[in-house]
Amino acid sequence: xxxxxxxxxxxxxxxxxxxxxxxxxxxxxxxxxxxxxxxxxxxxxxxxxxxxxxxxxxxxxxxxxxxxxxxxxxxxxxxxxxxxxxxxxxxxx
Numbered sequence: 001x002x003x004x005x006x007x008x009x010x011x012x013x014x015x016x017x018x019x020x021x022x023x024x025x026x027x028x029x030x031x032x033x034x035x036x037x038x039x040x041x042x043x044x045x046x047x048x049x050x051x052x053x054x055x056x057x058x059x060x061x062x063x064x065x066x067x068x069x070x071x072x073x074x075x076x077x078x079x080x081x082x083x084x085x086x087x088x089x090x091x092x093x
Contacts, residue, residue, distance in 0.1 A: 003040040005069040010035050010053070011079070012062045024052050046076070054078050 008025060012018040012035070028049055029037040041049065050066055057064060063079025 001042050001044075003042050003045075006039045006041050006046055007067045007069065008032075008037045008039060008049070008053070008065070009067075010057075010062070010064045012057065014058070017056050017058070017062070020056050021053055024049075050076050050078075 008029075010018075010021060012021060018035075025032070025037050025039075028039050028041070028045075030040060031038050039046075039049070046066060046068075050064070053064055057078060059079070064077070065079075066076035068074070
């Protein structure tokens with residue numbers, strides 16, 4: 001399976017958690033700034049990265065969004081935005 005372009009973005013309230021998430025994402029990213037990063041990942045790699053990034057998040061205050069830049073891929077999301085828009089959610093329990 002080939003790697004595809006992915007955008008990973010997050011909004012994390014606590015500095016310690018945000019720093020930990022940044023340490024994880026910087027190993028996977030091609031480029032980025034602050035809380036938006038571009039990666040090239042296989043589906044399995046994306047799932048693993050999403051799990052790693054989700055682990056330290058506070059479900060009440062933080063959010064994580066992973067977007068494939070291909071229309072047939074689902075949007076992976078953790079947390080809720082202010083606007084109620086339709087998304088495909090991949091729930092991690």
